[in-house]
């Protein structure tokens with residue numbers, strides 16, 4: 001049933017996203033005496049990193065698919081205690097579609113349930129955005145075939161549903177998530193004939209001081225590495241999947257070497273048989289709820305646009321805080337540190353200096369990693385005129401090039417209007433980076449979508465009526 | 471024999487039930503999404519695209535891409551990676567925009 005703002009008590013803080021950042025922020029804020037709402041579109045806490053099977057699957061050892069599982073159970077236990085004491089309300093199945101500034105705080109507008117059938121508004125004095133990231137995709141011929149999935153999606157389906165897309169899964173793209181995905185997939189029984197990484201990982205090695213300061217990251221990397229070694233997974237550096245083959249599902253991929261600009265080197269192609277491909281090129285912060293309110297952004301060394309925050313994790317919008325991947329992609333440990341920092345700041349308490357230092361160290365490492373995995377301009381060399389760029393509207397490369405070269409579209413917005421690329425269901429989340437690149441602007445601008453998720457028209461009409469009446 | 475994900479995490483799920491996929495029963499475990507149940511049954515595609523009529527299924531797995539749409543219990547355009555596979559759920563392969571029955 002729809003609720004109006006007056007039905008619900010106002011919270012001191014509404015935390016949006018119950019991943020590592022949001023969970024850590026909510027329990028820390030509650031420790032410090034704030035009344036919090038913790039909202040997530042999903043029914044369970046954990047976010048992407050700590051995604052885990054639903055209780056009905058009776059998993060006795062969910063930790064076997066996770067590094068640092070005890071950090072999650074620690075946070076979950078603290079959350080449960082705060083919930084019992086009435087200090088935190090966990091609102092699962094609440095997808096936030098807009099934030100509205102009210103006189104002295106925020107109205108958080110949500111849709112309820114996977115079918116978004118109902119709506120509600122949660123009032124709060126302050127908002128902390130911890131909505132994480134989604135994967136950056138670069139199209140290639142055959143990427144729309146069934147069996148081609150995102151690397152994070154393969155992780156998510158495995159961690160939550162205990163299923164695999166195939167038996168012989170190539171993992172490809174760029175970034176640390178590839179190693180995490182490959183190591184989970186082989187541990188769960190899949191064969192991974194190759195991990196295909198576009199870079200040479202050299203970026204990290206250039207600044208050994210930063211790496212040495214983050215031993216936990218190295219241990220995690222080594223953990224993935226040993227699982228990959230044990231299962232004889234071949235790591236192909238400076239290479240990419242330049243085509244997926246098959247008619248109704250993927251049956252093989254072609255891998256080619258790349259030059260330093262990510263341009264495929266002719267004559268280096270080789271075919272690998274597989275029945276699935278997990279692919280991703282890093283992550284993009286999910287920040288449209290904040291950019292719609294005018295929050296300032298920054299472009300990270302990976303070319304991804306993130307929210308600009310100060311040392312307290314405050315965005316440029318009063319009362320709007322941000323922690324975790326929304327501030328630039330950096331992994332679960334950094335997300336937790338930023339969640340704790342933000343909670344202290346919202347409660348107007350000084351954080352421990354060690355926490356401030358830890359966050360700075362992890363953020364420096366994240367920037368280093370981001371720079372190493374930034375896509376090179378040569379990736380467009382593996383496209384063909386008939387490669388679909390926009391999956392939703394089925395817009396091929398040729399139509400986008402025509403819009404740019406013959407119709408003079410010089411920016412992603414004009415390309416979108418001329419071709420419909422990015423106007424489908426996903427609102428450009430999948431094709432955005434590629435369209436921006438092909439439009440000649442290199443990297444996409446800040447993520448802006450009027451709504452953070454599709455909102456049934458009936459709901460918009462209701463909002464408009466309410467606005468007209470109020 | 472290679473190990474399965476369920477063995478890895480020591481899963482002891484409640485009894486399996488069935489969902490109906492295009493008139494055929496597909497087993498599902500409690501807590502699995504519709505998409506997960508279909509994957510477990512070896513099904514990777516349950517939609518054809520509007521323009522090219524090409525098969526699609528899960529791409530992002532987290533509700534962001536909308537490739538996994540199907541008609542669920544008569545409602546078109548549902549994201550099967552988010553919806554739980556509940557006993558008796560009916561899933562129908564979706565063609566195009568899923569509203570062919572409404573076309574006049």
Ligand SMILES: Cc1cc2nc3c(=O)[nH]c(=O)nc-3n(C[C@H](O)[C@@H](O)[C@H](O)COP(=O)(O)OP(=O)(O)OC[C@H]3O[C@@H](n4cnc5c(N)ncnc54)[C@H](O)[C@@H]3O)c2cc1C
Nearest residue numbers: 017019020021040041047048049096131132152324325331
């Ligand atoms: C698909 C995917 C899989 C990943 N798998 C791994 C992995 O296996 N290993 C690894 O090291 N890193 C992984 N990552 C990276 C991940 O970003 C972690 O670094 C970490 O989970 C980040 O923590 P976070 O709290 O910032 O965000 P997240 O963990 O992403 O949490 C954000 C939460 O916000 C919720 N949310 C987002 N928007 C809304 C909204 N509008 N309304 C309500 N709720 C919302 C989401 O449901 C989610 O639970 C993955 C990323 C993705 C996208």
Ligand code: FES
Nearest residue numbers: 531533535536551
């Ligand atoms: S697979 Fe992307 S929305 Fe379901």
